[in-house]
Amino acid sequence: MRLSRDATPGEDGGPASDLEEARLAEVAAYCPTMGLPDAEFDHVVELAVALFGVSGAMISFVERNEQFFAARRGVDAARTPRSQSFCAHALDRISPLVVEDALLDPRFADNPLVHGPPHIRFYAGAPLRVSSGAALGTLCLINTEPQGFDAHQRRLLESLAGIVVDRLELRRSRHNSDTSRRHLAKLAHTDALTGLPNRMRFHERARQVLSERGAGALLLFDLDGFKDVNDVFGHATGDRLLAAVGERLSGLIEDDHLLARLGGDEFVILLGGGGDARQAYRVAESLRLSFQQGFVVDGQNLQLETCIGVAMAPHHGETIETLMRHADLALYRAKAEGGGAVGYFEPHVRHKVEARRSLxxxxxxxxxxxxxxxxxxxxxxxxxxxxxxxxxxxxxxxxxxxxxxxxxxxxxxxxxxxxxxxxxxxxxxxxxxxxxxxxxxxxxxxxxxxxxxxxxxxxxxxxxxxxxxxxxxxxxxxxxxxxxxxxxxxxxxxxxxxxxxxxxxxxxxxxxxxxxxxxxxxxxxxxxxxxxxxxxxxxxxxxxxxxxxxxxxxxxxxxxxxxxxxxxxxxxxxxxxxxxxxxxxxxxxxxxxxxxxxxxxxxxxxxxxx
Missing domain, CATH: 3.20.20.450 (EAL domain)
Structure with a gap:
């Protein structure tokens, strides 16, 4: 099912009725899990209300004649007629449907949901498009007052809708084959942007390495200037930059090095050797100098620096949790020096670093x-x-x-x-x-x-x-x-x-x-x-x-x-x-x-x- 950004049923892929029947079949396929309680759905709508400062948020599923809400805040009714549904207008879109003032939109000016409870003046709905391409419904926001909705807010709403879709797919996949379950397990341990192990997987493997060898070096670093890339060029460019960083780092490490993305712009490497400080410094310098080449993303030559904090096992800690905490202090100290420094954890400077953080x-x-x-x-x-x-x-x-x-x-x-x-x-x-x-x-x-x-x-x-x-x-x-x-x-x-x-x-x-x-x-x-x-x-x-x-x-x-x-x-x-x-x-x-x-x-x- 191919859709343009503002496509309508029937424009591509046959009569509108065929497209709608296929969509309704997908809704029916996912609906058996809708009666199950899911705290995550409740969490998403609560989060949406808090993040966007609106009066209500719903996870809506649009059936043939009505829509029902799998989770809702700020709305009393569990179902509404499809003829009154704002969400039905969002099903054939790729980007969110935004109605900044319903009274000024001829599609909704006479809608009972505008003039009566829940008194919708503002609406924004991101389609819940599953793997088949069908939109089951929307994650939508409503407010009793008109308001604007900028590009950043649209991306954030789309991200929350993606969480809902992921949850739907997980529900449907629960009883799939062993292959599907192994794939989902991999997703749970892999960073989606870089393909590297995520924080959970890193901690699991690091505990294993430290228990077997008893020694190692932890290198913790983040990207100086990454926030500016996000602010100036947008989050999509920032995401592609993170992927490029992950690819470069993967090409620099040895087979016995464990590289992971912890989240945001933060990466970590565990060197599983004998805890040699000189080797740790050589690796850190190699990583730091690799950033001087810059990264070409979306036609932009993006320059970043990185500071690196180093903690050695067992001297600076025997558990991964202690090493991470001490490497973080070393990173903080290195960042204070500026210029892409490499800093080692030193116990006597802990109070100084903590005082700076407090400040x-x-x-x-x-x-x-x-x-x-x-x-x-x-x-x-x-x-x-x-x-x-x-x-x-x-x-x-x-x-x-x-x-x-x-x-x-x-x-x-x-x-x-x-x-x-x-x-x-x-x-x-x-x-x-x-x-x-x-x-x-x-x-x-x-x-x-x-x-x-x-x-x-x-x-x-x-x-x-x-x-x-x-x-x-x-x-x-x-x-x-x-x-x-x-x-x-x-x-x-x-x-x-x-x-x-x-x-x-x-x-x-x-x-x-x-x-x-x-x-x-x-x-x-x-x-x-x-x-x-x-x-x-x-x-x-x-x-x-x-x-x-x-x-x-x-x-x-x-x-x-x-x-x-x-x-x-x-x-x-x-x-x-x-x-x-x-x-x-x-x-x-x-x-x-x-x-x-x-x-x-x-x-x-x-x-x-x-």
Missing amino acids: QSELTLAFERNEFELHYQPQVRLSDRKVVGAEALLRWRHPERGLLPPGVFLDTLETMPLSARVGDWVLRTAIGQAAHWLSAGARLRVAANLSPAQFLTGSLPDTVAAELARHKLPASLLELEMTERIAVKNTAAVASMLSGVRGLGVGVALDDFGTGFASLSLLKDLPVSRLKIDRSFTKDAVAGGQDAALIEAVLQLSRAFDLDVVAEGIETAEQAQLLTDARCSEGQGYFFGRPMPANDLLALIGGGRA
Whole structure:
């Protein structure tokens, strides 16, 4: 039975009545198991209601004259006439049928189920298409209010429908031949995407290996950058990437190595040798270096890195459960080092790793509870000491430890996916604050720091443009700051996104300039409008000294490239005067003002103290 995405009975494969009779025969074949209680069906509809935030969900089977529900939530009736069924309209589709507002759809506007219980305004139904190609019914969602339904939600609904279909097939196959039962057993122990052993099978075989040999090495790793692939290219590409990773890893391991996919982007290898740490490192390095080739998926050259955590048996544990736990700690430590590191479990660092994980959990809760806030440090024009701008600096209002500076948490935050969301929040908040200052009569440029994660999605120029438009803020009053460390990591991609930002009229400042991360070629490669002289040069600067000479060199360089300059870390009148005499345009530091709440900065300007 071949169906196009929106095919109707009779378009391909004979008269509509023949197709429908064949479908009804399949419904009858599966129906004998429908009277059996199945907690999994109940779990699916409960999960669907929770995931999609709807008023009801059903597993519906459409017979000749009516439909019945094998499981339901939010609906009282166990059966409804087929003539009133939304689900009947979804049977001839491949993709889900979505009705965002039933009152606006002529097929359903007069339906009794719309105007009476369960008062359906929104409907989404994914066909339950079994192995023969016939659709028995649907997994459907309903809501009493109209709503949208995006592509991600459609895929999620299709995945849940697939679970229902799998359960139906398992029920029908219960009394099949020994061959079918062996096939199902294999499916239960095999990862569907990669064909590798799954978590259950890995644990079974690992226990056997460890009990027989008593020694081995466990290598645990995940894919750095995989989430970005899913976000940018979609989950279908992500799935094919996982399959490609599994294929490559399979070609690298020896016959006595046990490779498995544990789930998500997490893989594991058990080396069943004599627990040789040097061999474990050689294998880990081979795996890590293999990722440098990239993966071509759907015409895209996708680059990933992997960090690997290693635990040795029996030194780090005698059971697979202990080894997995300790390899996970080693992986966590390796990821903190960055750059595709290989880390071994060390008992003395366990508390440090666990403390870092605890901090990550706290940071996630802090973001959800709106505990982050911005303080603003004034930036002063040195010629007349007028405040012309402010740098937005992140602070954490911890419920127990009080106001925390970024040095306490920023390194940990930048290793988390949360980093991009916090960075976008900083950007939005800073733009909104600059707009508020402008409406209060203070025309101040605000500088917002960018996190490395904000360059991964490719949406930075669009985000900036949208926020400027929303707050009606002139682009000249926004400046984005990044460190040399970010700039050198992927100069081409960073330059492309910053060019988009500069095209809006927004300034770009290179922070920590001169601290040694980058070469001078960055000034040619990046669309920078301002340099920030690092505080390490200003804190000990005296006339005629080496630091003063370095400052003068940076200032001459900035003039050659037609760049503005802000000198950070000015703490004394002597430093301020030295920089003024050197014709540095702007300064920032405790001498002019510490980071402060937005209202305090406005009061400072009004009071004329800078």
